[in-house]
Amino acid sequence: AQTVTQSQPEMSVQEAETVTLSCTYDTSESNYYLFWYKQPPSRQMILVIRQEAYKQQNATENRFSVNFQKAAKSFSLKISDSQLGDTAMYFCARATNKLIFGTGTLLAVQP
Amino acid sequence: EAGVAQSPRYKIIEKRQSVAFWCNPISGHATLYWYQQILGQGPKLLIQFQNNGVVDDSQLPKDRFSAERLKGVDSTLKIQPAKLEDSAVYLCASSSGADSGNTIYFGEGSWLTVV
Numbered sequence: 001a002q003t004v005t006q007s008q009p010e011m012s013v014q015e016a017e018t019v020t021l022s023c024t025y026d027t028s029e030s031n032y033y034l035f036w037y038k039q040p041p042s043r044q045m046i047l048v049i050r051q052e053a054y055k056q057q058n059a060t061e062n063r064f065s066v067n068f069q070k071a072a073k074s075f076s077l078k079i080s081d082s083q084l085g086d087t088a089m090y091f092c093a094r095a096t097n098k099l100i101f102g103t104g105t106l107l108a109v110q111p
Numbered sequence: 112e113a114g115v116a117q118s119p120r121y122k123i124i125e126k127r128q129s130v131a132f133w134c135n136p137i138s139g140h141a142t143l144y145w146y147q148q149i150l151g152q153g154p155k156l157l158i159q160f161q162n163n164g165v166v167d168d169s170q171l172p173k174d175r176f177s178a179e180r181l182k183g184v185d186s187t188l189k190i191q192p193a194k195l196e197d198s199a200v201y202l203c204a205s206s207s208g209a210d211s212g213n214t215i216y217f218g219e220g221s222w223l224t225v226v
Contacts, residue, residue, distance in 0.1 A: 045217035101153030
């Protein structure tokens with residue numbers, strides 16, 4: 001089965017510090033896309049960042065960046081200068097012909 | 112730009128009853144998805160439409176779940192009869208096309224509790 005694994009069910013970080021969320025995936029495809037979605041308590045999934053597998057350069061979006069290691073099938077998310085509003089569930093997802101989600105990491109930003 | 116609209120937001124029903132959820136995607140989006148998210152898990156794709164045709168319904172429990180998108184715009188997901196294990200959030204989403212690189216936009220979800 002082609003899966004997405006998030007090994008950290010919960011994480012905590014102090015406001016203004018940096019945190020990294022881990023994700024590994026499995027696929028037999030050579031081209032695919034990877035995403036990180038944020039889901040606050042309201043339950044609406046919001047796209048944080050995306051990475052195209054054929055691009056070697058790591059994607060960045062303001063305080064959010066990824067470390068994409070294609071050979072290792074690893075796709076971690078780094079959040080710099082954490083803010084209270086970053087508290088949410090974070091889902092890693094892989095897209096080939098469909099979007100497959102991991103089980104999520106609950107991130108709590110502490111004041 | 113209006114987002115993906117879903118209704119109702121919350122529904123409580125007894126097992127063996129039926130329920131229907133409605134979704135209106137972002138204007139112009141050809142691709143529409145229904146996901147099921149059970150508490151503590153990531154969303155699971157139930158069905159994907161491209162315009163009014165079904166692209167993927169491999170994980171839709173067809174004995175009790177049905178979905179339609181008759182005019183290629185809004186969509187309805189129905190469960191009949193409901194089981195306790197159907198308690199979940201049902202997320203509707205849309206994208207401009209079926210290409211896997213397209214950003215998928217999600218609605219706020221419809222919470223279902225089956226008692």
